[in-house]
Amino acid sequence: MTETLLDIAMMHSDTLIARAKAGDQNAQGKVVQLWYKRIYNFSFKFFQDHDMAMEVSQKTFISMCKNLPSLQENTRFKSWLYKITVNYCREEVRKRKGSRSLSFDVVWNREAEDSPQWESSTQRFDSPERQYQHRELADVLQEALIELNDEQREVVIMKEYEGLKFREIAEVLNISENTVKSRMYYGLDALKKILERKNINKETIGYGL
Amino acid sequence: MAYKPSEQDLMAYLYDEMEGEEKNAIEKYLLENATARIELDKLKSLRGMMGQVKDKEVIAPPIFVGEHQQPFYRAPYFKTIISIAASLLVVMLVGKFSGLQIGYHDQELKISFGETKAQPVQSATVQNMLSEQEVQKMINNSLAQNNQVMQSSWTETQKKLDASVVWNLTVSSSKIDKLVKESSQASQNQIREFVSGMQTENMRLVKNYFQLNSSEQKQYIEGLLVDFSKYLQQQRNDDLQVVQTQLKSLENNTDLFKQETEQILTSIITTVGTSKSVGARN
Numbered sequence: 001m002t003e004t005l006l007d008i009a010m011m012h013s014d015t016l017i018a019r020a021k022a023g024d025q026n027a028q029g030k031v032v033q034l035w036y037k038r039i040y041n042f043s044f045k046f047f048q049d050h051d052m053a054m055e056v057s058q059k060t061f062i063s064m065c066k067n068l069p070s071l072q073e074n075t076r077f078k079s080w081l082y083k084i085t086v087n088y089c090r091e092e093v094r095k096r097k098g099s100r101s102l103s104f105d106v107v108w109n110r111e112a113e114d115s116p117q118w119e120s121s122t123q124r125f126d127s128p129e130r131q132y133q134h135r136e137l138a139d140v141l142q143e144a145l146i147e148l149n150d151e152q153r154e155v156v157i158m159k160e161y162e163g164l165k166f167r168e169i170a171e172v173l174n175i176s177e178n179t180v181k182s183r184m185y186y187g188l189d190a191l192k193k194i195l196e197r198k199n200i201n202k203e204t205i206g207y208g209l
Numbered sequence: 210m211a212y213k214p215s216e217q218d219l220m221a222y223l224y225d226e227m228e229g230e231e232k233n234a235i236e237k238y239l240l241e242n243a244t245a246r247i248e249l250d251k252l253k254s255l256r257g258m259m260g261q262v263k264d265k266e267v268i269a270p271p272i273f274v275g276e277h278q279q280p281f282y283r284a285p286y287f288k289t290i291i292s293i294a295a296s297l298l299v300v301m302l303v304g305k306f307s308g309l310q311i312g313y314h315d316q317e318l319k320i321s322f323g324e325t326k327a328q329p330v331q332s333a334t335v336q337n338m339l340s341e342q343e344v345q346k347m348i349n350n351s352l353a354q355n356n357q358v359m360q361s362s363w364t365e366t367q368k369k370l371d372a373s374v375v376w377n378l379t380v381s382s383s384k385i386d387k388l389v390k391e392s393s394q395a396s397q398n399q400i401r402e403f404v405s406g407m408q409t410e411n412m413r414l415v416k417n418y419f420q421l422n423s424s425e426q427k428q429y430i431e432g433l434l435v436d437f438s439k440y441l442q443q444q445r446n447d448d449l450q451v452v453q454t455q456l457k458s459l460e461n462n463t464d465l466f467k468q469e470t471e472q473i474l475t476s477i478i479t480t481v482g483t484s485k486s487v488g489a490r491n
Contacts, residue, residue: 029271032269036267036268036269037267041267044265058270058272061269061272137258141259142262145262159224161262166220166224166226177217178217181221182216182217182220185217188256191259192252195255195258
C-alpha cells in the first residue's frame with residue numbers, strides 16, 4: 001500500500017488529537033477531515049452501500065467528537081476510532097436484519113447516476129478496455145467480500161484495505177491476536193473459493209500483465 | 210517432530226508481521242515444502258487481486274456537535290427514575306382517594322375501599338346469655354325427645370314388619386302346597402305317557418331302519434349284478450374282437466404266403482422250362 005500525504009498526516013496527528021481532546025473544535029474538524037475517507041471506505045466495503053457508509057461515518061465522527069475526552073491514550077486513537085465504527089456497523093446489521101426493507105440502492109442504481117469513474121480514476125491514461133477490466137474486477141471482488149460472514153469481513157477489510165496490524169485489529173474487536181489471524185486465514189480462504197466459483201483468477205482477468 | 214507453521218503463523222508471515230527465529234523457521238519450511246509454497250503464492254496473488262479495489266473518494270461533510278452539555282433532566286436514567294416515581298405517586302394518590310386499606314391480621318388479608326364498618330357480633334351476646342349447664346340441659350332434653358320419637362317409630366315399624374311377614378308366610382305356604390300337589394299328579398301321568406310314546410317311537414324307528422336298510426341293500430346288489438353282467442358282456446365282446454382280428458391277420462398272412470409261394474413256383478417253373486428248351490436246342 002503506497003502511503004499518501006493523508007496517510008503520513010494521519011500517522012503524525014498526535015498533537016492534533018491532543019488538541020481535539022482538549023476541546024479545540026478546529027482540531028476536531030481536522031481530525032474528521034483526516035479520517036473521514038478511511039472510515040467511509042471501511043463502511044462502504046462492509047455494506048456495499050453509499051448511504052449506509054455515510055450514515056455510519058457520520059455517527060462515528062459525532063461519537064468521536066463527544067467521547068474524545070474519555071480516550072485514555074492518544075496512541076490508541078486509531079483502534080479506538082475503528083472500534084466505534086465496527087460497533088455502528090454491527091448496529092446497522094442488526095437493524096437491517098430486524099427490518100426486511102429493500103435498500104434504495106437496489107432499486108435505483110446510484111453508480112449509474114454518478115459521474116463516470118474515469119474522471120477520478122488514477123488509471124485515466126489506461127486504455128478503455130483496461131479500465132473496464134479493472135472496474136469489473138473491483139465489482140466482482142466487492143461482491144465476493146459481501147459474501148463473507150460479518151466477522152471475517154471486518155477482519156479482512158481492516159487488514160487488507162485499512163492496513164491495521166493484527167495487534168490493532170485484536171484491540172478493536174476485543175479478541176486475541178490469534179483469533180484475528182484465524183479469521184483472516186479463513187476469510188482469505190473463503191474469498192479464494194468464492195473467486196474460484198466465479199471463475200476469477202490471475203489468468204482470466206489478465207492481472208499483472 | 211518436524212516444524213509445521215500454523216494458520217496464524219502463515220498469516221503473520223504473509224503480512225510481514227513476523228521476525229527473527231520464527232520467520233527463519235517458516236522460510237526454511239517453505240523452501241522444503243512445495244505445496245505450502247504454492248498455497249502461500251496463491252494467497253499472495255489473491256492479495257494482489259484484492260488490491261485492485263481502490264478507495265472511493267469522498268468529501269467529509271461538516272459535522273456539528275452541540276457544545277452545551279445535555280441538561281441532567283434530559284439524561285435517560287433521570288427520565289426513568291422520574292417516571293417510576295411519578296407512577297408510584299399516582300398509585301399512592303389513587304389509593305388515598307379511594308380509601309384503600311390493606312391489612313393482614315390473624316392469617317387473614319383484607320383489602321378494602323372506604324371505611325371499615327364494625328360487624329354486629331350476635332354470637333357473643335348469645336353466649337353471654339346462656340350458661341354452660343343450661344346449654345347442656347337443652348342438649349340433653351332434645352336428645353331425650355329425639356330418642357323417644359325414634360323408639361316409638363321403631364316399635365311401630367317393627368310391628369308392621371312382623372304382621373307383613375306372617376301374612377306373607379301364610380300366603381306363600383298355601384300356594385307352595387298347591388303347586389307341589391299339582392306337580393306330583395301331573396308327573397306320574399306324564400311319565401307313563403312319555404314311556405309308552407318312547408316305546409312306540411323306538412319300534413317305529415327300528416322298523417323303518419330295517420325296511421330302509423333291506424331295500425337299499427337290494428337296490429345295491431341289483432345294481433352290482435347289472436354292472437357285473439355289463440362288464441362281462443363288454444369283456445366278451447372285446448375278446449371276440451381280438452380273436453376276430455387275429456384270425457383276420459392270420460388269414461391275410463396265409464394269403465400272402467400263398468401268393469409268394471405261387472410266385473416262387475411260377476418263377477422256378479419258368480426258369481426250369483427255359484433251361485430245358487435251351488438244352489434241347491443245343
